[in-house]
Every structure is written in structure tokens, then in C-alpha cells.
Amino acid sequence: MATLKTTFSITSTDLFDMVNLSKTVTANLTIDGDNRQGLTVVKTSTGYLDLVLEALSGSGGGAKKAYVYAKNLDTVDSLIFADDESTPQVYARLAPGEFMFFPAANNTAIKVKSTANTPLLEYLILEVA
Amino acid sequence: MATVNVTLSLSSTDLFAKQALSFTETDSLSPAGDTQVMGKIILSGNGTQDALTLGTDAAIRPLAGDNDQAYLFLNNLSSTAGEYVQVALRAAAATAGAAADWFAVVGPGEFLFIPISDMQSVDLEPAAGTPAVEFLLMEKALG
Numbered sequence: 629m630a631t632l633k634t635t636f637s638i639t640s641t642d643l644f645d646m647v648n649l650s651k652t653v654t655a656n657l658t659i660d661g662d663n664r665q666g667l668t669v670v671k672t673s674t675g676y677l678d679l680v681l682e683a684l685s686g687s688g689g690g691a692k693k694a695y696v697y698a699k700n701l702d703t704v705d706s707l708i709f710a711d712d713e714s715t716p717q718v719y720a721r722l723a724p725g726e727f728m729f730f731p732a733a734n735n736t737a738i739k740v741k742s743t744a745n746t747p748l749l750e751y752l753i754l755e756v757a
Numbered sequence: 758m759a760t761v762n763v764t765l766s767l768s769s770t771d772l773f774a775k776q777a778l779s780f781t782e783t784d785s786l787s788p789a790g791d792t793q794v795m796g797k798i799i800l801s802g803n804g805t806q807d808a809l810t811l812g813t814d815a816a817i818r819p820l821a822g823d824n825d826q827a828y829l830f831l832n833n834l835s836s837t838a839g840e841y842v843q844v845a846l847r848a849a850a851a852t853a854g855a856a857a858d859w860f861a862v863v864g865p866g867e868f869l870f871i872p873i874s875d876m877q878s879v880d881l882e883p884a885a886g887t888p889a890v891e892f893l894l895m896e897k898a899l900g
Contacts, residue, residue: 690862
């Protein structure tokens with residue numbers, strides 16, 4: 629069992645007129661799954677690539693849970709993320725330079741493809757038992 | 758157009774025996790859609806999906822723009838074990854997501870930040886209890 633320390637901050641002075649936005653959240657996450665994929669960079673394409681080396685299968689805190697960090701390293705093309713259905717359902721898109729961090733669930737796979745060309749993706753996947 | 762600055766830091770000394778993990782990412786976002794929502798919801802409970810987008814009369818206002826994209830920050834304020842929140846895509850505003858449509862789960866005290874896409878709203882359903890969640894939903898572009 630390991631601990632992943634996470635901090636996320638979000639600020640804005642002009643998203644809303646009536647309030648300034650300034651929030652920081654922290655969480656110490658327990659990583660106890662048997663599939664820990666460290667920081668990796670991979671070349672994507674316009675066909676789906678499954679990022680998970682072993683199918684996500686845990687049952688703790690929601691089915692098939694894994695903490696996922698991903699960043700689009702490209703400066704031109706976007707990346708599309710989808711679930712494990714036979715016809716993958718898209719749920720996220722990373723524009724060039726964008727990142728995300730979320731607890732994935734309910735899917736054995738995390739699929740990604742590019743909108744064009746072969747942009748590089750940086751990612752981290754940490755499974756929950 | 759507004760500017761929203763985000764920073765994520767991840768670190769661990771025991772995740773891998775041979776390598777410590779420590780990095781920080783920053784980004785400056787420019788959400789330009791006509792739906793920018795900050796809110797707090799006490800979820801209705803297991804069996805009920807609460808949608809995050811604002812309503813127009815009885816209907817839910819759909820996310821729009823190129824591929825219905827939006828930045829979503831979500832924080833589960835519960836500290837009670839078992840009160841994790843399933844996050845599902847609502848592909849069409851008028852229809853709640855199906856069982857296969859949930860793609861994330863936010864445990865008590867956890868958060869997520871994700872640029873969602875291809876959904877007109879987001880459905881939340883707790884596994885147990887009635888946890889409170891705070892959220893920020895920022896539509897990327899006009900549609």
C-alpha cells in the first residue's frame with residue numbers, strides 16, 4: 629500500500645463578476661491495486677490505444693477504480709478519451725497542453741486516440757484494489 | 758473571455774520502490790461558453806441521478822459548442838466511508854445516463870479535474886448517503 633499526495637488549485641479573477649475564485653484542495657490517496665503504471669510517454673494515433681497493461685478489476689470504492697493523470701504534450705492536435713464499450717463512448721478531450729486528473733471507474737480499459745497525426749501523451753495510472 | 762489558472766501537484770515516496778514521484782503541472786484556461794456554473798449540491802441519494810447543468814423550466818440546459826466540451830472540477834465533501842459519487846455522462850440533456858455511462862468515481866474527500874466532452878450534462882449518483890459535492894463546470898465554447 630502506498631500514498632499519493634495530491635493538491636489541486638484553481639483561481640480566477642474574472643470568471644464571475646460577484647466572486648473571485650480561489651480554491652485549493654488536497655487529498656492523500658491510498659494506492660493498493662496491483663497495476664501501477666508510472667509516468668509514461670506514448671505516441672498516439674487516430675486509432676484507439678488502450679493505456680492499461682492489465683485490465684482494471686478492483687472493487688474498492690467503486691468498480692474498476694484507478695487514478696489517472698494525463699497530459700497532452702502536443703502543441704497542435706487534441707487527444708480523445710473513451711470507455712471500454714465495443715463502440716467506445718467518448719468522455720474527455722485534452723486540447724494541446726492540457727492535463728487532467730480523475731479517478732476512472734466502471735471500465736476495464738482507458739482508450740485514447742488523436743484527432744490527427746501522432747501527438748505524444750504523458751500519463752500515469754494507479755489502480756485501486 | 759475569462760482566465761482560469763489551474764495547478765496540479767502529485768507526489769509519493771512509496772509508490773515505487775526505486776523511484777520517488779513528484780511533479781507539478783500548471784495551465785491557463787480560457788472558458789468561453791455561455792454556461793459557467795459554480796455550485797454545491799447535496800445529492801438526492803442512491804438511485805437518483807442529479808444533473809449538474811442549469812435547467813430551463815423542466816428541461817436541463819445542455820452543454821454545447823464543439824463536441825459539447827467543458828472543464829469539470831468536482832470535490833466530494835463527504836468524510837463518510839462508502840459515500841463515493843459516481844460520475845456519468847448524460848449524452849442527451851433530456852435523458853439520464855445509463856448504467857454503462859459512468860466513467861469516474863469520486864470517493865469521500867477526493868476531487869477530479871477533467872475536460873469532459875461529448876456529453877450535454879453530467880449525472881452524479883452516490884453509492885450511499887446524501888453526500889455534498891462542490892463543483893465548477895466551465896463550458897469551453899459557445900454553441
